[in-house]
Each structure stands twice: as structure tokens, then as C-alpha cells.
Amino acid sequence: MIQRPGGHQKIPDNAKKVFTGVMFDVYQWEQELFDGTTATFEKLRRPDTVSIVATTAEKKILLITDEQPGRDAVLTIPGGRVDEGEDPETAARRELLEETGYEAKELVLWKGYQPVSKLDWAYYVFIGRGVEKVTEPHLDAGERITMREVTLDEVIELMRHPDFQGKEISVDLLEAKYDPEKRKALEALLFG
Secondary structure, eight states, X not given: OOOOOOOSSXXXXXXXXXXXXXSOEEEEEEEEOTTSOEEEEEEEEOOOEEEEEEBOTTSOEEEEEEEETTEEEEEEOSEEEOOTTOOXXXXXXXXXXHHHSEEOSEEEEEEEEOOOTTEEOOEXXXXXXXXXXXXXXXXXXXXXXXXXXXXXXXXXXXXXXXXXXXXXXXXXXXXXXXXHHHHHHHHHHHHO
């Protein structure tokens, strides 16, 4: 079982949910300040998210162009929300299959973290090794996704593209670009 990463600021037990949204809930509580006075603090909560760096036996990485209504297209890796009651690994397998039609022979958690202190939201990045196409994608009504296979070098160059949204792996790509040992380690991680 994957341990959910903790955040830098927990929602305290005395917090009250003041808004329930489709994706975000808002919690508020009174917090004592350093000078002894109090102030109202708040934090958002949303469903956790998974992303999958999917690699083929030919050492290619799956990238997708993801369009959604009311938002510009972004270049990213497959991923999406963890459904209620679903564990992150199951969500990663489901999202990979839905968005690309591919399944991974091996799925490994690369990293899990909470990227924003004022938002209770865990983000998991998996590596899907040896992916193979098993079906056609099954996209949500609000998704338009096209997929392509690229080399590690192409991903490294694309991270500078203004539409690239794979920020969760950008530091690792940048290190691999300039440090041969880091590149070797990243290739071993991605391709086994």
C-alpha cells in the first residue's frame, strides 16, 4: 500500500468545511498567531492526482496533447484524478489505459508529494515500463487527447515548450540534460 504524503500544513480537527465544490472544498479555522491574537486560516482540499511516465520496450516515452473545454491544449504525460476509494496505483493504471489505450507491464511509484502548502492534494508520479497498446483510448466527454511516442532527448527539449505541463519531471529532465551520471540513472529508472 502506498503511503499518502503529508503536507506542510494539516487541516486541523477543529476546521469547518465552509464550501463544497465539484473539485475543491474549502476549510476554515481559527489559528493562534505568534503574538497571541487569532486569525481565520483556510485551506483547500481536492482529489489526489496521478501521472504516468509511460515507456515502451523501444525506449520511447508516451506524451499526450490534452485539450479540455475552455482551456488551451497542453503537452504532458498521461494522468488524472484518483477516484473516491481508489488507491493511486489503480488510478494510474486506469488513467493510462483510458487516455492512451496502453497497459504497463511494470508500474513503479517514482515520487509522491504535496506540491502546494495551502492545498491538501497529493500528487503521485509513476513510471510505467514496457507499455503496450491493448485497446483504443476511452476518453471522458471533456477530453480530447492525441498521443505520440518520443525519445528521452525529445522530452528534454520539449520541457522548454510553453505548452509543456510535465513540471513534475522537469527538474529530473534538466539534471539529465547536463549531468551524464544523472542521465544514466534516469534512463535506468525509466527503461529498467
